[in-house]
Structure formats: C-alpha cells, structure tokens
Amino acid sequence: MRIIARADxxxxxxxxxxxxxxxxxxxxxxxxxxxxxxxxxxxxxEALRQIRENSALAEATGLPLCQDTGLAVFFVTLGQEVQxxxxxxxxxxxxxxxxxxxxxxRASVCQxxxxxxxxxxxxxxxxxxxxxxxxxxxxxxxxxxxxxxxxRVTVLTPAEGWRGVTDFxxxxxxxxxxxxxxxxxxxxxxxxxxxxxxLLAKKALLRxxxxxxxxxxxxxxxxxxLEQVNALGxxxxxxxxxTTCLGVKMLAAHCHIASLPLAVNIQCHSSRHAExxx
Amino acid sequence: MTVRRLVTPLTDDLIAVLRAGDLVTLSxxxxxxxxxxxxxxxDLLERGLPLPFDLNGAVLYYVGPTPPPPGRxxxxxxxxxSCRMDSHTPRLHSLGLKAxxxxxxxxxxxxxALQEHTAVYLGATGGAGALLSTHxxxxxxxxxADLGTEAIRLLEVRDMPLLVINDCRGGELYARPxxxxxxxxxx
Numbered sequence: 183m184r185i186i187a188r189a190d191x192x193x194x195x196x197x198x199x200x201x202x203x204x205x206x207x208x209x210x211x212x213x214x215x216x217x218x219x220x221x222x223x224x225x226x227x228e229a230l231r232q233i234r235e236n237s238a239l240a241e242a243t244g245l246p247l248c249q250d251t252g253l254a255v256f257f258v259t260l261g262q263e264v265q266x267x268x269x270x271x272x273x274x275x276x277x278x279x280x281x282x283x284x285x286x287x288r289a290s291v292c293q294x295x296x297x298x299x300x301x302x303x304x305x306x307x308x309x310x311x312x313x314x315x316x317x318x319x320x321x322x323x324x325x326x327x328x329x330x331x332x333x334r335v336t337v338l339t340p341a342e343g344w345r346g347v348t349d350f351x352x353x354x355x356x357x358x359x360x361x362x363x364x365x366x367x368x369x370x371x372x373x374x375x376x377x378x379x380x381l382l383a384k385k386a387l388l389r390x391x392x393x394x395x396x397x398x399x400x401x402x403x404x405x406x407x408l409e410q411v412n413a414l415g416x417x418x419x420x421x422x423x424x425t426t427c428l429g430v431k432m433l434a435a436h437c438h439i440a441s442l443p444l445a446v447n448i449q450c451h452s453s454r455h456a457e458x459x460x
Numbered sequence: 461m462t463v464r465r466l467v468t469p470l471t472d473d474l475i476a477v478l479r480a481g482d483l484v485t486l487s488x489x490x491x492x493x494x495x496x497x498x499x500x501x502x503d504l505l506e507r508g509l510p511l512p513f514d515l516n517g518a519v520l521y522y523v524g525p526t527p528p529p530p531g532r533x534x535x536x537x538x539x540x541x542s543c544r545m546d547s548h549t550p551r552l553h554s555l556g557l558k559a560x561x562x563x564x565x566x567x568x569x570x571x572x573a574l575q576e577h578t579a580v581y582l583g584a585t586g587g588a589g590a591l592l593s594t595h596x597x598x599x600x601x602x603x604x605a606d607l608g609t610e611a612i613r614l615l616e617v618r619d620m621p622l623l624v625i626n627d628c629r630g631g632e633l634y635a636r637p638x639x640x641x642x643x644x645x646x647x
Contacts, residue, residue: 225481225623225633229585232621236591240536245590246526249536249609286535288526288609297496299608328541328564328586356637361541361564363586414637419563419585421623422635452587 184316188268195277198322200285202456209391217425226423251287252324254306261315324454329362338442360420363450371445374435382433383445391429469517470558472578480631485619496610498548512603515556522562524609534599538589539563553577581626595620
C-alpha cells in the first residue's frame with residue numbers, strides 16, 4: 183500500500199485551482215488564435231482580440247481569466263493500492279478552500295434555495311475512478327455558470343439515433359446563442375445511463391482540443407457535428423462569424439437496448455482545466 | 461469602425477442616437493448588480509422603500525467580481541449572463557435606468573422596455589474579466605455588503621469597451637442562428 187500524505191493532496195488541489203484560473207491550456211490558446219486568424223466579421227474579430235489580450239494579461243498579472251472562477255470540479259483517478267492519510271476527499275476540499283482564498287478567486291458556491299454563499303467555494307464536486315496500481319491523478323476544471331446553465335441531458339430512443347443526437351445538439355446551441363460565451367466547446371456523453379451520460383459529457387471536456395477520437399467512426403462524427411455547429415453562424419460572443427465552436431468531444435458507453443442517453447455539457451471559450459499526477 | 465464616447469449620466473438624447481452594432485466606450489459611474497442584488501431591489505420596491513442608489517440616467521453592470529489583489533481596486537470583472545435579470549429589468553427602466561451591461565440575448569419584455577423608456581442594452585466581452593478590470597478605476601460597495609461578490613458596487617470606469625447590442629428602436633446586433641430562426645433566448 184502506498185501512503186500519500188494528506189498535505190500533499192491539499193497542496194496539489196490548491197495549486198491546480200490557482201494555475202487553471204490564470205492560464206489557459208495550450209490547446210485552447212492555439213484554437214482561439216486560429217479562430218482569430220480566420221475571423222472576418224470585424225466585431226467578432228474584436229471580441230477574439232480582447233479574449234487573446236485577456237489571456238496574456240491574466241498570465242502576466244495573476245488576475246483570474248474570468249470573474250466566474252467556477253464551481254471546482256475534480257476528476258480523481260485513484261489506484262486501489264493508494265491510501266491518503268487522513269482522507270482524500272477532505273484533503274481536496276481543503277485545497278479548494280486554500281486555492282480560492284490565496285489565489286483571490288471568487289467564492290461562487292451557495293445553498294440552492296436560501297442562496298447563502300459558503301464563502302470559500304467549497305464544496306467542490308469530486309468524481310472518482312478506481313483503477314489498479316498505486317497512482318493518483320487529479321484533474322481540475324473550473325466550471326462557470328453561464329455555460330453550465332445551457333447544458334442538457336436527455337434520453338433519446340434507439341430509432342432517433344445519430345440524427346436525433348445532431349438535432350438535439352444543434353437546437354441546444356442555437357437556443358443558447360451567446361449565453362454560454364461562444365466559441366464554445368461541446369462535451370457529449372453518449373450511452374450509459376441517465377447519470378453516466380452527464381458524467382461522460384463533463385469528462386469529455388478534459389480531452390485536448392487537438393486530439394483525435396481513437397475510434398475512426400466517432401472521430402468522423404465529431405468532425406461532422408463541429409462543422410454543422412459552426413454553420414449555425416452564431417459566432418464569437420454571438421456576434422456572427424465563422425467560429426461558434428472550438429471542438430466537439432464525445433465519450434461513449436454501452437447502453438440499454440431501449441435507450442440512447444445523451445448529455446451535452448457546454449463549456450465556454452475560457453476552458454480552464456489542469457491535471458497533475460502525485 | 462467608429463467609436464462613440466459615452467459619459468454618465470446617460471440622457472435620452474444620447475441614447476436615441478445609438479444603434480445596434482455601434483462600438484462605444486463608457487466612462488463615469490456604473491453600478492453593479494446581479495441575481496441576489498436584483499432580488500433585494502425587487503423586495504425593496506415591493507415594500508415601497510427607496511433603492512440604495514438613484515436610477516435616473518444610471519447604468520447597471522451585471523458582474524460579480526473576484527476579490528481585489530493588493531494595489532488594485534477590483535479583481536477580474538467581466539459580464540455575466542443578462543437574461544437571468546430579465547424579469548426585473550423592465551421595472552428598473554421604468555424608474556429611469558438608461559443602460560444595462562452584460563452578455564447574451566434579452567427577452568422580449570426587456571426589448572419592449574428599451575423602446576418604451578429610451579434605453580439600451582450594451583454587451584461586454586464575456587471571459588475577458590481581467591482585461592475589463594483595467595477600465596475600472598475605483599470600486600466601492602454601496603449596498604448589501606453581506607452578499608459579497610453580489611453586493612452593489614459603485615464603479616468609476618474609464619473607456620470601457622462595449623457594443624450596442626439592442627438599441628431603443630428595436631435594433632439587435634446578435635446573429636440569429638441560421639437553422640433556428642425562431643429560437644428565442646434560452647432560460
């Protein structure tokens with residue numbers, strides 16, 4: 183059994199919260215740069231220029247990229263031969279508490295009806311995958327409210343199939359318009375069950391924008407759907423233009439013979455996430 | 461692109477010439493309010509009590525900033541999604557509010573109020589909170605301090621870069637999605 187000190191996990195979580203909120207991943211920066219270079223609509227181009235300047239400014243000053251520093255979501259991959267001294271979940275929550283306080287990030291978590299803010303951005307939402315071995319990997323995502331509010335889960339019928347998936351996604355993005363801060367990234371969870379689809383959709387947002395789905399059929403569907411979404415013409419910040427979406431990322435699971443679960447988790451252009459192996 | 465310079469307080473004459481698509485820079489006094497502050501203001505109005513600031517010619521910015529680093533007046537301060545405030549906005553326009561700043565489309569009740577009360581909806585770039593904060597010279601909490609980031613702040617802004625999204629004559633800048641012309645703002 184490998185023992186990991188609770189303090190090490192807390193420090194890792196703290197650092198991830200701060201780092202992700204100040205610096206966009208390289209793949210996201212490259213995708214935004216490409217969008218800027220090819221945009222011809224002047225107002226949309228100006229929005230992308232501001233987004234680029236904002237990214238450089240945040241990195242240089244340590245100011246958060248966006249005032250919505252997100253609800254903290256963690257995907258933890260835990261080797262079953264690992265034990266965290268003093269409790270893994272509480273170690274992560276303490277890291278979030280410190281990261282949001284010390285990084286001057288916004289406390290954006292409240293009780294659902296009384297709306298009382300917890301003041302330190304906890305509790306974070308933590309998902310666990312148990313795997314063989316003695317590794318421990320933390321992936322952090324700062325999930326903003328604007329794009330999350332536009333996300334949806336449904337259960338289609340097998341007869342609706344891929345056409346049903348594309349119709350649902352296109353209608354959703356069209357209805358959301360500029361609310362989720364386009365150019366967006368679409369995480370699609372396909373198959374599984376009602377709740378697994380949602381989890382897969384969020385996890386899909388951790389995939390690098392420039393990766394390619396290992397299944398050629400899925401890769402082709404992602405590319406086709408990306409083209410269809412961009413044909414909507416919503417454009418950067420809804421101003422019209424070539425880039426409504428930076429990437430469509432799917433994760434699939436086997437499902438019941440009666441069902442085709444589908445979840446669409448929308449992410450804003452400020453796709454802030456970071457990972458680290460302990 | 462020509463840029464119009466706006467200075468608060470905004471008057472009907474200033475608003476009347478603005479058209480959807482105009483680039484503007486805004487300087488002067490701007491009040492912040494988002495979900496929780498709007499709920500408090502609605503409660504005050506229902507009880508016949510005065511609001512914590514004068515709405516006449518005022519500008520409201522939908523923002524919940526991050527805490528200020530040492531030596532700065534405010535942290536990141538970009539726009540939040542405006543449609544969550546739609547149910548409150550027409551009444552505030554009827555009481556003299558001249559402009560709101562946010563991102564995302566507004567509902568029909570707001571678009572009607574803009575025309576009835578000669579007001580505009582201005583868009584700031586979502587996800588550019590660090591950059592927008594450099595246009596804020598001063599920020600003071602003036603009401604509902606217990607709401608933290610959602611408190612009402614009085615900002616002094618200089619040359620804040622904005623776009624006229626909806627003008628007072630029914631014009632709208634946002635693109636209509638090509639395959640879903642009928643799609644209204646999502647709630």
